[in-house]
Amino acid sequence: MAIREDQNRFKTIIKGKVREDFKKYVTNGELIGRREGEFVKISMPRIDIPTFRYGPKQDEKGVGQGAGGDPDGQPQQGQPGSGQGEAGENPGDHMLEVEVSMEELAEILGEQLELPKILPKGSKNLMAEKNRYSGIAPVGPEGLRKFKQTYKKALSRYISSGTYSPDDPVIIPIRRDYQYRTVKKTQTPHTKAVVIYMMDVSGSMGEEQKEIVRLESFWINTWLKKHYKGLETRFIIHDAAAKEVDEETFFKTSESGGTLISSAYKLCQQIIQKDYPFDEWNVYPFHFSDGDNWSGEDTRICMSLLKEFFLPNVNVFSYGQVESKYGSGQFLKDLQKEFENDQRVTLSQIDNRDKILDSIKDFLGKGK
Amino acid sequence: MANLTLELEAERKKICQIAKDCGLDGFETVFELINYDQISQIASYGGFPVRYPHWKFGMEYEQLSKSYEYGLSKIYEMVINTDPCYAYLMEGNSMMDQKLVMAHVYGHCDFFKNNVWFSKTNRKMMDEMANHATRIRRYIDRHGYDTVERFIDSCLSLENLIDRHSILNGPAKFSQSAPNVERSPHLFKVEKSYMQNYINPPSYVEQEKQKIITSNAQQTKFPSGPVRDVLSFLIHYAPLEDWQQDILTIIRDESYYFAPQGMTKTLNEGWASYWHSHMMTRHILNDSEIIDFADHHSGTTFMQMGGYNPYKVGIELFRDIEERWNKGCFGREWENCDDVREKKNWDKKTGLGRDKIFEIRKIYNDVTFIDEFLTEDFCVKNKMFVYKLNKETNKFEVDTRDFKAIKAQLLFQMTNFGQPIIKIEDANFENRGELLLQHVHEGLDLQPNYMDATMKNLFLLWKRPINMITIMSNEPQLFRYDGKDYTKHSLSAEKQTENNAMGNLAATSTTNTP
Numbered sequence: 001m002a003i004r005e006d007q008n009r010f011k012t013i014i015k016g017k018v019r020e021d022f023k024k025y026v027t028n029g030e031l032i033g034r035r036e037g038e039f040v041k042i043s044m045p046r047i048d049i050p051t052f053r054y055g056p057k058q059d060e061k062g063v064g065q066g067a068g069g070d071p072d073g074q075p076q077q078g079q080p081g082s083g084q085g086e087a088g089e090n091p092g093d094h095m096l097e098v099e100v101s102m103e104e105l106a107e108i109l110g111e112q113l114e115l116p117k118i119l120p121k122g123s124k125n126l127m128a129e130k131n132r133y134s135g136i137a138p139v140g141p142e143g144l145r146k147f148k149q150t151y152k153k154a155l156s157r158y159i160s161s162g163t164y165s166p167d168d169p170v171i172i173p174i175r176r177d178y179q180y181r182t183v184k185k186t187q188t189p190h191t192k193a194v195v196i197y198m199m200d201v202s203g204s205m206g207e208e209q210k211e212i213v214r215l216e217s218f219w220i221n222t223w224l225k226k227h228y229k230g231l232e233t234r235f236i237i238h239d240a241a242a243k244e245v246d247e248e249t250f251f252k253t254s255e256s257g258g259t260l261i262s263s264a265y266k267l268c269q270q271i272i273q274k275d276y277p278f279d280e281w282n283v284y285p286f287h288f289s290d291g292d293n294w295s296g297e298d299t300r301i302c303m304s305l306l307k308e309f310f311l312p313n314v315n316v317f318s319y320g321q322v323e324s325k326y327g328s329g330q331f332l333k334d335l336q337k338e339f340e341n342d343q344r345v346t347l348s349q350i351d352n353r354d355k356i357l358d359s360i361k362d363f364l365g366k367g368k
Numbered sequence: 369m370a371n372l373t374l375e376l377e378a379e380r381k382k383i384c385q386i387a388k389d390c391g392l393d394g395f396e397t398v399f400e401l402i403n404y405d406q407i408s409q410i411a412s413y414g415g416f417p418v419r420y421p422h423w424k425f426g427m428e429y430e431q432l433s434k435s436y437e438y439g440l441s442k443i444y445e446m447v448i449n450t451d452p453c454y455a456y457l458m459e460g461n462s463m464m465d466q467k468l469v470m471a472h473v474y475g476h477c478d479f480f481k482n483n484v485w486f487s488k489t490n491r492k493m494m495d496e497m498a499n500h501a502t503r504i505r506r507y508i509d510r511h512g513y514d515t516v517e518r519f520i521d522s523c524l525s526l527e528n529l530i531d532r533h534s535i536l537n538g539p540a541k542f543s544q545s546a547p548n549v550e551r552s553p554h555l556f557k558v559e560k561s562y563m564q565n566y567i568n569p570p571s572y573v574e575q576e577k578q579k580i581i582t583s584n585a586q587q588t589k590f591p592s593g594p595v596r597d598v599l600s601f602l603i604h605y606a607p608l609e610d611w612q613q614d615i616l617t618i619i620r621d622e623s624y625y626f627a628p629q630g631m632t633k634t635l636n637e638g639w640a641s642y643w644h645s646h647m648m649t650r651h652i653l654n655d656s657e658i659i660d661f662a663d664h665h666s667g668t669t670f671m672q673m674g675g676y677n678p679y680k681v682g683i684e685l686f687r688d689i690e691e692r693w694n695k696g697c698f699g700r701e702w703e704n705c706d707d708v709r710e711k712k713n714w715d716k717k718t719g720l721g722r723d724k725i726f727e728i729r730k731i732y733n734d735v736t737f738i739d740e741f742l743t744e745d746f747c748v749k750n751k752m753f754v755y756k757l758n759k760e761t762n763k764f765e766v767d768t769r770d771f772k773a774i775k776a777q778l779l780f781q782m783t784n785f786g787q788p789i790i791k792i793e794d795a796n797f798e799n800r801g802e803l804l805l806q807h808v809h810e811g812l813d814l815q816p817n818y819m820d821a822t823m824k825n826l827f828l829l830w831k832r833p834i835n836m837i838t839i840m841s842n843e844p845q846l847f848r849y850d851g852k853d854y855t856k857h858s859l860s861a862e863k864q865t866e867n868n869a870m871g872n873l874a875a876t877s878t879t880n881t882p
Contacts, residue, residue: 002421002501003409003429009517010426047427049524050821052788054812061767063777064755065671065680096431 014098015108017044022112026219026360027353039099046096106226109219113361118227130188133181140180149179193228193282195221196271198264200289202239203256209322212350213288214251216320219360224284234271238264240294244271258294261287261331262301269309283314286363291321291329299334311344318363323351371401376457379467386651387474391726392643394477395491396452399470403459407443408432410456414626415448416497420504420618422520445469449480449629451491464657468664471647475640483635484731485628488536493625500618507611519612523619525825528787529598530623532631542591542604594791594806599623601792606829616829630786634734638682641669642725645683676781685737688746689728690721735782742778744771783810793837803830807838814838823849 018025025042109115136149154173158164164171197217199210225231235250236242242263245253268285276283293299310317321332332347339345348362349355372380380399387394402410412428413419435441444465447455455473457466480486490496508516554576555568595601599620603613629636645665653661669680692698696716705711728737746752747769754777756767767773783789789808797804803826807814823834833850837859844859 002418003412003425005421006412006423006426007429008426009421010423010430013423048818049424049521050818050825051525051528052790052807052822053528053815053818054788055815061754061756061777062781063676063752063774064766065750065752096427097434098430 011098013047014044014096015100015104017047018042018098018100019108019112022108023354023357026109026357027215035102038102040102040105042098042100043095044098102222103226106222109223109360110226113357113365115223115361115364116366118224118364130186131183132186133183134186135182135184137180137182138176138178140182144181146179146181150177153177153179191228191282192230192232192280193224193284194232194234194276195224195284195286196234196236196268197250198236198238198242198268198285198287199250200239200259200261200264200287200292201237201253201255202259202292204259204290204292204324205322206324208353209290209324210251212322212353212356213320215353216288216350216356216359217286219356220286220363223360223364228282236264236267236271238267242267259289259292260298261289261293262298262305265302265305265310269305272313278313284316284318285310285314286318286320288320288322289331290324291331291333293331293334299331302331303334303338306339306345311339311342314344316344316346316366318346318348320348320350320359320363323349372399372457373401375463376401376466379463380470383467383470383474383647383652386647387471387478387643390643390647391722392474392478394453394474394479394481395450397447397455397473397477398452399455399457399473401457401459404436405433407446407456407458408436411443411446415446415454416494418494418498418501420497420501420520421508422517422524424524445472447473447476447480448494449486449489449491450494451481453477453480454494462660464653464660465664467652467657468644468648468661471644471652472640474647475643476636478643479632479636479639479729482730483628483632483733485535485631485733488538489625489628490621496621496625500622503614503618507615511611516611516615519615519828520619522825522828523616525822526599526602526829527619527623529596529790530600530620530627531596532627532784532787534597535624535628535631542601589794590796591792591794594793596789596791598790598792598805601795602829605795607831608829612829628733631733631735634678634682634685635729635732635737636682637678638684638686639725639729641665641679641683642686676778681738684750685741685746686725686728688743688749689741690725692721693724694719694721696720735779738775738778738782742775747771747774780811788812788814797835800832802833802835804835804837807836809839813840816840819847820849820854823847823854827851 133144136146150173151171154171154177155164157177158171199205199213201210221231221233233247235245235247237245237250237253237255238260239255240258240260240263244267264287272278272283293302306317319332319335321329323329329349332349335345335347339347343366346363346366348359350359376399384397408429410417411432412425419425432441432443436443443458444461445455447453453473453476455469455477457469461469504516504520555573558564558567591601599616602608603616603620606616608616648661648665669677669683671677671680694717695714696702696718697711697714702711702714705714728741732740748771752774753769754767754773755764757763758765789810791806791808792803793806794804795801805826819836819838823836826834827849833848836847838845838847845856846859847854847856
């Protein structure tokens with residue numbers, strides 16, 4: 001029915017709205033909680049066609065029925081006299097819930113930030129063989145018979161043998177006209193990628209800082225997933241010591257104590273060496289911290305790890321520094337000094353939520 | 369055509385016969401058995417299988433199908449006012465539900481056929497809607513999807529600006545010619561420019577100019593009286609292209625088609641509920657279905673705290689009226705009787721109840737129905753009250769059980785059938801060809817942001833500034849949208865300072881407000 005057409009049109013309009021307010025969704029953590037498999041559910045006000053109509057109940061009166069003993073109704077409307085604004089922007093009226101796929105979100109993100117497509121490193125492409133039913137064979141099970149091809153074959157036999165008459169276009173396929181679908185091996189490039197998130201959970205990282213990391217890593221993941229099917233993610237938290245955790249713990253843990261960044265880098269190195277050989281994997285380490293390292297000595301260890309192990313091997317090493325009132329932010333400066341013009345390192349400073357989009361652009365803008 | 373199962377078809381025949389025996393006289397009714405997805409689609413289209421392409425139907429569908437899938441709502445019954453009547457049954461409903469729906473539908477059918485407010489509706493609306501769809505698709509092919517969609521959006525924004533009281537009179541006729549603001553004097557055609565002064569001598573040109581000035585001065589108001597059917601007025605006078613005019617006509621036709629249904633909601637649902645209840649309990653139900661029926665029926669007629677349920681109010685009123693006319697509780701003798709005990713046992717055995725309710729379903733609409741038959745006894749019996757928001761506790765509380773207040777409140781909600789009354793006062797406002805609208809303020813303000821957006825849409829059609837007189841926060845104000853900016857100024861202050869300019873307006877606004 002034609003309703004599909006209208007539905008698609010409506011969905012396009014909705015996506016346009018999501019696009020318009022994209023920044024709001026990026027900086028609002030609500031979206032992440034509403035992920036269901038490959039889809040994200042987004043609530044938005046119902047789109048209304050404006051008409052001359054009465055405002056929200058101004059005298060809040062109505063007729064009811066019953067004993068009225070305990071009329072415990074809360075008013076459903078918001079503040080009367082909502083003032084100015086675009087039509088249909090009255091939250092609390094009727095909410096629509098729309099599903100947007102992660103793929104589409106990634107596309108919108110890419111569009112908004114003008115992100116370049118990621119080119120996987122050439123040598124790391126493995127060829128994977130896949131079986132697809134795209135071939136044609138003269139034998140096969142009846143269930144796979146291709147009607148169209150069979151008919152064509154029969155038609156051409158009729159024509160070539162001169163028995164076809166346009167007045168009586170009856171075509172009867174015989175056994176040797178039959179065509180069947182069959183398996184054909186196709187080779188597709190298979191790229192494997194892993195993102196390793198490291199986060200400083202020392203005392204100086206507050207709730208807000210972690211929320212920023214959470215949002216940022218969500219969007220980075222969304223973007224990378226678009227480019228690498230079957231993207232793997234690993235999570236490391238560290239204060240003075242590092243440990244690997246699952247996603248949930250990663251975003252919830254709050255530790256206290258000092259910070260030794262090198263501990264995380266060392267653990268990351270071990271994980272990579274154990275599970276992700278560089279010749280097969282695209283590796284993306286991300287490190288978020290408030291930039292407060294314990295000692296200059298430890299920073300030096302980090303630098304040498306980066307130089308000797310990470311940079312030659314990973315696609316890009318990303319460091320995001322979240323502004324916190326306790327952190328000195330020294331680590332970013334050290335990195336800047338050390339790797340000023342090195343394309344293999346991206347550095348980004350995230351002052352507050354509103355800067356998340358800029359920071360994502362910093363990280364992903366290079367197309368690596 | 370109908371695709372009922374044998375079992376359903378047998379029931380349908382039975383129920384159809386019972387309905388006839390009860391005196392219900394509807395169009396022939398075709399039931400279709402469809403699944404939930406189809407019913408959501410048809411419901412999004414307002415009951416019709418084909419409508420013009422527009423995203424609002426897609427949004428409806430998205431909501432209906434989702435809320436069904438989540439188990440939040442279920443459409444039991446849908447019936448279209450056409451001849452023959454089409455009604456839909458949903459696959460997978462229990463037999464009792466299907467029978468209930470059929471009985472209910474026969475009630476609606478009878479109402480559609482016999483109520484006077486439906487006497488002018490196009491009974492071939494299904495074809496008409498399909499034609500509308502074809503026409504609009506043709507315009508889309510010619511002018512592009514986005515252009516047409518944007519125009520439809522603007523039209524839909526004005527869709528409620530029709531004259532519900534003229535439904536029985538047919539479309540308004542406009543014969544007045546629009547005043548030409550920038551009219552140039554009539555000159556004879558000149559082939560050679562040096563002939564200009566001979567063919568159109570300066571004295572003649574001067575004379576023509578004078579004519580325009582005097583005719584503009586003599587020009588009576590345009591339109592001569594306030595116009596309620598704004599859509600029709602725009603179709604006649606707005607500078608629209610042919611295809612735009614046609615689309616506006618389509619929107620107006622559909623709006624008028626649906627209007628009587630909005631005007632008789634309580635009456636129509638009450639009537640259908642009365643009859644499904646009557647037929648089900650007396651003739652149709654078997655023993656095992658009683659509980660399910662009671663459950664379903666009470667769910668339908670359940671009145672939520674603070675809500676208004678037309679099914680409930682309608683069915684109770686019909687029952688009350690039937691009883692009163694059966695017992696003769698009407699007329700002067702009844703009115704003048706003050707003895708409570710006597711009134712309680714009143715029974716003149718007049719037996720006119722059935723006749724009376726059939727008469728009501730023929731000539732009343734919701735407003736006249738409530739106005740005439742909502743009695744004090746009825747309010748007491750049904751424990752009705754007016755509730756109000758207590759600003760201190762932020763809770764709704766019973767305000768009064770006074771009969772007059774209840775009736776006033778109900779009628780107020782139904783005034784102009786829930787829509788604000790908007791009239792065109794002047795289409796040549798301040799002699800600049802601007803449109804002046806007047807909102808007849810009945811106690812409720814318009815929603816400001818919607819008003820602004822609607823004025824913007826109106827501007828797209830009229831292409832000249834739009835003015836709107838209304839009362840906002842207890843102050844009469846004139847709102848203006850000139851294509852770029854919104855301005856407003858208070859009329860109460862204006863009246864004192866510029867009495868001349870606005871005095872005229874103030875006068876009209878007072879005479880029109882009852």
